[in-house]
Amino acid sequence: MASSTSNLTIEIDGEGDIYIQTFEYANKRPHTITLIRVSSQVLRENSDFFNAHLEEFGKDGPLGIHHISTPALTFWLRIFHGCVDEDEIPNLSMADFERAIGIGQEYEFKLSQMSVWFSIWLGS
Numbered sequence: 001m002a003s004s005t006s007n008l009t010i011e012i013d014g015e016g017d018i019y020i021q022t023f024e025y026a027n028k029r030p031h032t033i034t035l036i037r038v039s040s041q042v043l044r045e046n047s048d049f050f051n052a053h054l055e056e057f058g059k060d061g062p063l064g065i066h067h068i069s070t071p072a073l074t075f076w077l078r079i080f081h082g083c084v085d086e087d088e089i090p091n092l093s094m095a096d097f098e099r100a101i102g103i104g105q106e107y108e109f110k111l112s113q114m115s116v117w118f119s120i121w122l123g124s
Contacts, residue, residue, distance in 0.1 A: 008034040012077045013042070018054075019062035020077075022070045034070045035062060038077055046080040048108035072099035079113050 016037040024032040040059050044051040053063065065073070075092070078084045104111050 005030055006032045008032065009037075010034060010074060011037045012074070012081050012083060013037060013039045015039070018043070018059045020073070021062040021064045022068050022073060023064065023066045024070055025067055032070065034074075036070075036074060036077060039081065042080050043077075046110050046113065050107065068103065069096075069099040072096055072103050075100050076104060076109055076113075080109075 014037070016039045018038060018040040020036045020038060022032075022034045022036065023030045024034075040054055044054055050063070071092075075084070075096070101111070103109070
């Protein structure tokens, strides 16, 4: 039985100068590959991890991230770029927020950036 891979593109910053390529897996094979366009400057300002990575390796080619929740990462990237749709927040589950927090810790994101959106999700 052949499996298919979905390829998606998300533009968070239409003038962005770098792409993040995420790979989500099912049965040890990529089932969704997403290319996300962002601003490297915004990424640097909001992540010590990505700042160090870009300092060492530059912006050539997409930054590949394997075994990640693309919706949770995309949520962070939208927060950083100031383009979160508040109408989408009530649709996020607690698991989505847990994944986003884990990603935030792993990639050294500024967790304080999420507090406003978490309050909106709680209905505060």
